[in-house]
Amino acid sequence: MLNKISTNSDFGIEGEFYFNPMDFENDGQSMDSSIIDYNEPPSFQPTLWLHWFPSTDRNEIIWNGGDFTEGAAEWVAYIIFKILAPKGYNLNGTVDVSDSLTLKIENNQMDVNNRFIDLQSILMNIENARTQMRLRLGLIPYRILKMEMAPNGRLAVEIEATRSELIIVLSNVENRFSLESFSRVPLSQYSGSLKVSSDQIRIIWSNDSLRAAIYLGNDMVSVIDFQTKQFLKSNLNVAELNPLTKYFDAGIEKGVGQPLELYRHI
Known part of the structure; x- marks a missing residue:
């Protein structure tokens, strides 16, 4: 290498x-x-x-x-x-x-x-196995729990677990498959062992590839809007969960939520 x-x-x-x-x-x-x-x-x-x-x-x-x-x-x-x-x-x-x-x-x-x-899928499995091996050897401090590419094939969202945080990683897709990350956003913190498995995480894209939603179990806990460069996340409070669906469907208005630093052209 x-x-x-x-x-x-x-x-x-x-x-x-x-x-x-x-x-x-x-x-x-x-x-x-x-x-x-x-x-x-x-x-x-x-x-x-x-x-x-x-x-x-x-x-x-x-x-x-x-x-x-x-x-x-x-x-x-x-x-x-x-x-x-x-x-x-x-x-x-x-x-x-x-x-x-x-x-x-x-x-x-x-x-x-x-x-x-x-x-x-074969190449994804190869890369994932390599990542897990590096994690076990202590060569990298994280593991990838979930990754989904946008319908247009130009963007990808990953969920990574460090030793204390879940991180959302936003990437451009190069050459149809290789990922080049441009932004990392903390999703949640935890202590001890991680209580969330890969099967409990879903990443859903809008049909136009402008928005992505993160689900933990049945709850939509985050929305990313690439057009307005805004990010919203929930504290898993039911009152905060319901509005997220609205923003995923219609987009996040400027000034709502956390601005994203998107360093590359989307």
């Missing part, structure tokens, strides 16, 4: 597309001051080693003979979603990974053992 690199860079997230053309003989393992962790791949890559390479005529991807069972489906999903599809390529074919695992790809859609698999 490289030092943080802008999502607008040709190197991708955490250097995912970077390679040193002078380092092929050493399998890309030479020491480099830009690498901050030699034993961890970038966030969305399944494993340290990729066992697929392009054919000479650039019309196929071919297994290189390595450990084929390690992250086979995940790597194909990554290659399609992050490399081939954005460049306008379609992947087709069937691969028997093992006696119990068959991948069938048709026009960039993948079936695993005759069951359709959503590529974006």
Whole structure:
């Protein structure tokens, strides 16, 4: 994993597309001051080693003979979603990974053992597992409880749990999937163990992608208005909960609630 690199860079997230053309003989393992962790791949890559390479005529991807069972489906999903599809390529074919695992790809859609698999969900699971591992190792002080993209695909809202707070994180969506956060808003504080699970949190967007609502259980506890750049939250008092629905439906007026610092163009 490289030092943080802008999502607008040709190197991708955490250097995912970077390679040193002078380092092929050493399998890309030479020491480099830009690498901050030699034993961890970038966030969305399944494993340290990729066992697929392009054919000479650039019309196929071919297994290189390595450990084929390690992250086979995940790597194909990554290659399609992050490399081939954005460049306008379609992947087709069937691969028997093992006696119990068959991948069938048709026009960039993948079936695993005759069951359709959503590529974006696979990458989300990879990134979430990496985040949870970093949390357990103490490398990051939070965990992601929930994330939902806006219907227009340009914005995302995450709910993160630190050791004492629930945080709303607002992000722009880069390259259809990668998130670049631009604002963090405290939602609530807690002490001891967190009493809210991921299943109890819902993030609902308005159809025009201008507003998002946060639910804890059946209660709407927060509304975010990206058009007026305002934020409202409830203290879980029933009298305060009811008006939130009105603001989610019609928008939050200027001067109502907390102004948001939106650093980037929405």
